[in-house]
Amino acid sequence: AQYEIERIRVTDSFEQKAILKYLLLNAKIAKFNGQNEIAIQWLEDPLATEIDVTSDVGKDFLLTKGQTLITLNQPESAIFTLTQITEHWSGNTELTLYEDLWSALQSLNEQQLSSIAEDSTSYELRGWIELARAFNSEETSIKKQLDAIDQWRRTWVRHSAAARLPQPLTELQSFWETRPTDIALILPILQPAGNAIYEGFLSAYYQELLVSQEVPKVSIYDSSNVLSITKLYNEAVSEGANLIIGPLKKSFVRELSEQGELPVDTLALNYADSLSSNNKLFQFGLAPQDEIMAVIELAWKNGLRTAAILMPESEDYQELQKFFEQSWTRKGGRIASKVNFQDDASYAEIVKRLMAIDTSEARSEKLLRLLPRRNMQFVPRRRNDIDFIFLVADPDAGRQIKPTLAFYFSENIPVYSIPSIYEGTHNPSENSDLDGITFVDSPWMLRPSDIQNRSLEDNLRQATGPIQRLRAMGVDSFRIYPRLQQFSSGNISLLRGATGQLLMDENQIFHRGLEAAQFVDGVATLIEQ
Numbered sequence: 001a002q003y004e005i006e007r008i009r010v011t012d013s014f015e016q017k018a019i020l021k022y023l024l025l026n027a028k029i030a031k032f033n034g035q036n037e038i039a040i041q042w043l044e045d046p047l048a049t050e051i052d053v054t055s056d057v058g059k060d061f062l063l064t065k066g067q068t069l070i071t072l073n074q075p076e077s078a079i080f081t082l083t084q085i086t087e088h089w090s091g092n093t094e095l096t097l098y099e100d101l102w103s104a105l106q107s108l109n110e111q112q113l114s115s116i117a118e119d120s121t122s123y124e125l126r127g128w129i130e131l132a133r134a135f136n137s138e139e140t141s142i143k144k145q146l147d148a149i150d151q152w153r154r155t156w157v158r159h160s161a162a163a164r165l166p167q168p169l170t171e172l173q174s175f176w177e178t179r180p181t182d183i184a185l186i187l188p189i190l191q192p193a194g195n196a197i198y199e200g201f202l203s204a205y206y207q208e209l210l211v212s213q214e215v216p217k218v219s220i221y222d223s224s225n226v227l228s229i230t231k232l233y234n235e236a237v238s239e240g241a242n243l244i245i246g247p248l249k250k251s252f253v254r255e256l257s258e259q260g261e262l263p264v265d266t267l268a269l270n271y272a273d274s275l276s277s278n279n280k281l282f283q284f285g286l287a288p289q290d291e292i293m294a295v296i297e298l299a300w301k302n303g304l305r306t307a308a309i310l311m312p313e314s315e316d317y318q319e320l321q322k323f324f325e326q327s328w329t330r331k332g333g334r335i336a337s338k339v340n341f342q343d344d345a346s347y348a349e350i351v352k353r354l355m356a357i358d359t360s361e362a363r364s365e366k367l368l369r370l371l372p373r374r375n376m377q378f379v380p381r382r383r384n385d386i387d388f389i390f391l392v393a394d395p396d397a398g399r400q401i402k403p404t405l406a407f408y409f410s411e412n413i414p415v416y417s418i419p420s421i422y423e424g425t426h427n428p429s430e431n432s433d434l435d436g437i438t439f440v441d442s443p444w445m446l447r448p449s450d451i452q453n454r455s456l457e458d459n460l461r462q463a464t465g466p467i468q469r470l471r472a473m474g475v476d477s478f479r480i481y482p483r484l485q486q487f488s489s490g491n492i493s494l495l496r497g498a499t500g501q502l503l504m505d506e507n508q509i510f511h512r513g514l515e516a517a518q519f520v521d522g523v524a525t526l527i528e529q
Contacts (some may be wrong), residue, residue, distance in 0.1 A: 002029050010047065017057055019047050024061050027068070036071050043068060059085045067100055075104035076116060083125040087160040102166035105132040106494065111528070127159035135169070139496055140204075142176045142482050143212045168491050175491065179482035180265070183216045184236035186246030187269075190224035194248055196467045197269065199460055200474025200498075201245070208478070216243075216481075223247050229255050237263050243484075245269070245477050257281055265484055267477060275507050282484055284510040286473055286499065291418040292324050294440040294514040295390065299416055300331060304387040308413075309338035310354055310401070311392035324390060336386050347397075351404045354389070388414040391437070395423045399433040414438065419445065419514075424465035428522030435522065440514040444472035444498040446526050447515075472498035480510070 005025055014022070023042045030039035043065040052058040062085050069078035082101040089097055105113070105128060113136075117129045134152045138144035149169060153162045185201060188194035198220070209215050219241065221232050229252035236244055244266040247253060253268040257276035270285045299307070307328055311317050317340070325335055339354045341347070389410075393401060398421045405411065417439040424445050445468060460471060476497040486492045487504040495502040500512030516527040 001025070005029070016050050017052075017055070020051065020057050020061050023048055024057065024064060027064055031064070031068060036068055039068050040065070040072060053084050054088050059088060063095070063097055066097075066104075070100060070104050075107045076112065078104045079108075079116065079128070080125070083122065083128055086128070087124050089160065098161065098164060098166040099168070101128065102132075102168060105129070106136075108132075110136065123158070124160065127156045128161065130156065131159075131161055136496070140479055141208055141211055142172060142179070143208075143214065146172060146176060171486075171489075171491050175482065175486050178485070179216075180243035181216050182240050183218045183243045183245060183481065184221055184239075184241035185218055186221045186223050186229070186232060186236065186244060187248055188224040189220065189222045192467065193470055194224065196463070196470035197248065197474035197477065200471035200476075201478050202474075203460060203471070204475045204478035221246075223249070223252070228252075230259070233266075243267070243481060245481060253283065267481060267484065269473065269477060271509065279508070282487075282504070282508045282510070284473075284477065284480060284502075286469060287511070288320055288418065289323055290500070290512045291440055291514060292320060293327060294512075294516075295416050295418060296324070296327055296331060296333075298438070298440065298516050299388055299390075299414075300333070302414075304414065305332070306334045306336050306385055306387040308336055308354055308386045308389045310350070310389055311340060313340035313342050317392060320392065341397075343397075347400045347404045348408075351401065351408050351410070355386075355405075355408055355410055386413055388416055391415050391417045392420060393417070394420055395431070395434070398437065399430065402435070402437060403433055411436075419465070419469065422465055422517075422524055424468050426523070430522070431519055431524075432522035434519040436519065438516060438518045438527070439524075440516050441524075442469060442472055442499045442512070443496070443515060444468065444475070446517050446524065469499070475499075476502065 005022070008022060010019060010022055023045050027039040027042040030036070030042060043061070048061070051061060053062065062081055066078045066082035069075070069081060079101065082097060082104070086097065086101065108116075110133065113129050113133050117126060117133075120126045120129065131149075131152050134148040135145055138148045149165070149172070156162055185198070187198050189198055205215060205218065219236065219239065221236050223229065223232055223246065226232055229247050229249075233244065233247075233256065242264050244264060246267075246269055247256075248269045250270045250272075253270045254272045254274075256262065256266065256268065257272040257274070257278060259278070262278055262280040265280050265282065267282045267284055271283050271287060276283075309321060309324065311321055321338070321340075325338075328335065337354050337356070339350055341350045389405070391398065391401065398417070402415065405413070405415070415437045417437055419439065419441040421434065421437060421439050422441055422445065445465065463471070476499045479497060480495065480502065483492065483495060487495075488508070493503060497512075500514045502510050502512060504510050517524045518527055519525070
């Protein structure tokens, strides 16, 4: 086909329909060969004018163009393209037009959707945008999403999607009807971490109760003093639970993962060390690896390529350092310097080692032994091959390290960190020493005015950052539970949770996409992506 089409020379005598066929066939051949950039060049050729969106070739042309734009990660352009043909699409045509369009819509955030809506004069396009916005605004509850879809259909009665919703939306009702109705929550309630997750879970439970009386029965099983989880787990199942949320302890999750097929779906709140073949075991937690990957993606996106590492010396942190080094170098980055510190360390000495100022001082001492002191002046020089510093520290250590970096001529080197640097309270006077540090964290911490989180947090007592993040984890465990089968079936691929954007991989392990912020005048200020 490629050989034949290369022999064709388009002339002015060609009808527009023939020209579109020529461009479309070239694009499809390029797509078949994995050359999507070349395919889009054919589809955006200046000859492609006056496309009749009601004709078969016109619809096929725009469908191929929209799908190619999605492949090239250009969802906004894909949405503009695909909505030109949705109202002219036959309901009997078994193609994924509506599903492709819905996938593109779901990849955009609220700000992007609003921007498209403001620029749109098309009834069809505006209707699709409003459907996505209505759906996303009620993401915390399947029941509220179903109500929002019904309300949208009553408002947009002439819209193409009112008669034929995308498949993920048509399947939503069945997922709601088959959701678990008897949940066993297995947590160490007597321990601060377990109690914080419990508080977050119950806050989300009571918020859902305000929407619908169709909330699950929840039974609490305290794992604070057990040495093995199997007996408690089996007890919960024998008492009628058709979903288990927990346990929290890592060794207990490992214990479950090593068993045979579990009797019911189980959302563990930690991660086993090895992959599990158990298709009823789902794993969700606050994995620091997700936080590190978010820092890596952010730093790379900002053009930084050479890192220095500064983090505590304990064994747990060494594992995280190894993960950062491997992930960063695998991406193509370079590690220029790395220093570990203890709690009682001298941060001046640590920073001098990190920036090679101690080496500069050693050279000075050597010269001073050779030359008369009165004939020599010395200004230390730091190394200049570092693009950014990856700092892992708590707020107290961070407040000492950041000014020390400035003192030793490193104030202009960007510093990136993970959530441990932020305690989650509004304290500008103390946090001013953290100014300039960029870090990643959850929406629960960085968007305190978010209406989805505000009503939950108002009912909880004040707490520090780690406890707040565990509460957010409890909130998300409640929001995830009715959607496990949605994730498994591919009905949804992402849930915007309190702990971050939640995605599930092929091993049924949830990962979090986090948001970025920077300390400005002592305030954690969100960086809009």
